[in-house]
Amino acid sequence: MISAILSYEFLQNAFLSGLIIGIIAPLLGLFIVVRRLALIADALSHVALAGIAGSLYLSQQVLFFSALNPVYLGIASAVGGSLLIEKLRGAYRHYEELAIPVILSAGIGLGAIFISLSKGFGSDLVGYLFGSVSAVSRQDLWVVIVIAIVVIAYIRFFYKELFIVSFDPDYAKVSGVNSKYIQMLFMIITALVIGASMRIVGILLVSSLMTIPVAAAIQLAKSFKGALIYSIVFGESAVLIGLISAYHLDIAPGGTIVITSILILLLVLAWKRIQNMRNARAVKEGIL
Amino acid sequence: MTNNIIQLDDVSFSYEQSLALDHISLQIGEGEFWALIGPNGSGKSTLLNIILGILKPSSGTVKLFGDDMRSFKQRERIGYVSQKSNSFNSGFPATVLEVVRSGLTRKVGLFRSFTKKDEQRAMEVLRIVGMERFAKQNIGELSGGQQQRVFIARALAGKPDLLIMDEPTVGIDQQNVASFYTMLNRLNREHGIAIVLVTHEIDLVTELATHVACLNRTIHFHGVQSDYKKMDDDDISRWYGHPVRRVHHQMPEVQQ
Numbered sequence: 001m002i003s004a005i006l007s008y009e010f011l012q013n014a015f016l017s018g019l020i021i022g023i024i025a026p027l028l029g030l031f032i033v034v035r036r037l038a039l040i041a042d043a044l045s046h047v048a049l050a051g052i053a054g055s056l057y058l059s060q061q062v063l064f065f066s067a068l069n070p071v072y073l074g075i076a077s078a079v080g081g082s083l084l085i086e087k088l089r090g091a092y093r094h095y096e097e098l099a100i101p102v103i104l105s106a107g108i109g110l111g112a113i114f115i116s117l118s119k120g121f122g123s124d125l126v127g128y129l130f131g132s133v134s135a136v137s138r139q140d141l142w143v144v145i146v147i148a149i150v151v152i153a154y155i156r157f158f159y160k161e162l163f164i165v166s167f168d169p170d171y172a173k174v175s176g177v178n179s180k181y182i183q184m185l186f187m188i189i190t191a192l193v194i195g196a197s198m199r200i201v202g203i204l205l206v207s208s209l210m211t212i213p214v215a216a217a218i219q220l221a222k223s224f225k226g227a228l229i230y231s232i233v234f235g236e237s238a239v240l241i242g243l244i245s246a247y248h249l250d251i252a253p254g255g256t257i258v259i260t261s262i263l264i265l266l267l268v269l270a271w272k273r274i275q276n277m278r279n280a281r282a283v284k285e286g287i288l
Numbered sequence: 289m290t291n292n293i294i295q296l297d298d299v300s301f302s303y304e305q306s307l308a309l310d311h312i313s314l315q316i317g318e319g320e321f322w323a324l325i326g327p328n329g330s331g332k333s334t335l336l337n338i339i340l341g342i343l344k345p346s347s348g349t350v351k352l353f354g355d356d357m358r359s360f361k362q363r364e365r366i367g368y369v370s371q372k373s374n375s376f377n378s379g380f381p382a383t384v385l386e387v388v389r390s391g392l393t394r395k396v397g398l399f400r401s402f403t404k405k406d407e408q409r410a411m412e413v414l415r416i417v418g419m420e421r422f423a424k425q426n427i428g429e430l431s432g433g434q435q436q437r438v439f440i441a442r443a444l445a446g447k448p449d450l451l452i453m454d455e456p457t458v459g460i461d462q463q464n465v466a467s468f469y470t471m472l473n474r475l476n477r478e479h480g481i482a483i484v485l486v487t488h489e490i491d492l493v494t495e496l497a498t499h500v501a502c503l504n505r506t507i508h509f510h511g512v513q514s515d516y517k518k519m520d521d522d523d524i525s526r527w528y529g530h531p532v533r534r535v536h537h538q539m540p541e542v543q544q
Binding site: 164170176177223 | 363
């Protein structure tokens, strides 16, 4: 395996990208989960689908697009979608969650139109939907690296503000933390992480890499910092195990990564249950 | 002669058609402990929201620490505690220490991280509210009264001169309410922090506050606690719009 990675550039691209998104997706995912925005990640990934399908269609029609990496249009449409969600949430102040199905269906709708126009699913598109070990180019890897730098800088610089806006938005407002503009940036950053992750886990499964490792982490962590570390450890393990098995079994990595993270979650839940039973027994024996 | 830290002049506020606050004038000085009482819907929370700058008065002026509200920049001088766990999700993965430290967010400033010093400050305020033993515990594991102490510690972290509290004892067991108020009294006396506390418990808190204001759309009474105690229950009932009988509590823990 290691010698294969050393000798093939495509494997280097896939593994390096995988290791990076294994950090940034659960890192941002923790904030998404505690702020109950998990569905927004889903909506944005479907908007990215519209961008990818649009770019693939245009590459058949317009010479310029045949040279353009579809990832760019995918990221651009996810960022556009994130701004639209914010606008829509503002328009429906009492039904903020309505923005999510509206944008999600718009994404799938547009995606369906472009896919039909380009005469159905090519192998390219399947790679974008479920991820791919072999299709990650050097250019894709650079996109992932640049996005990772932006995401980590954002969380590094706004950690305090993100914490307080997530934990207690009313208090954040009263204490003069400008949550409106942090929220706007947050949506754009989410779109960027989706853009970075889709080459490896696929558009349809991006949001699961942002939420499932976090779901396991918050079962174990007492502190926010602990939740962050667990999320990254689980995310990274899922990506590594998922990529290695996808390579050996020749299947889409999106599937193996997500199923690995679900297995991690189940293990954590089982472990937690055993712990609780043990504690309950200890309490009971203490009383008797 | 104390300086006014809050000065409301002729402040009115309306929600669409209904007048919630009618020409309110009130001065609150350094180190004073005000109980703001009144029946439900009397505009108490509206008044707090105006002082906090969340709502803008329809007319009148608000000054905080001598500065006009609109140009007031020293937000960190005000600590705020809302009704118990109003907006926080109890499954949130955060320790007591992390929550208290978050009270320093604005003071530390944008783009900077918390330091060891901020952590020490958080421990210091946890000691003040008697919660230092719980620093490493998850916030969701604490009782309502304990959580409320943690939120007070969060409000105190930035060394405010004024603590504003909106019905902080709602949802706390009765037996813990008295010790909670005693702690507030101590904060006020020993640390010189001015307190404005909204409540509809008229008995306990008025024993501890230095000043009382009765609000029902307009201010019916404001003044020192001893004058409030001399008031007739019938007068208070008239302001409330329903019969009110005060019970005089003994607060043995408080040294006068």
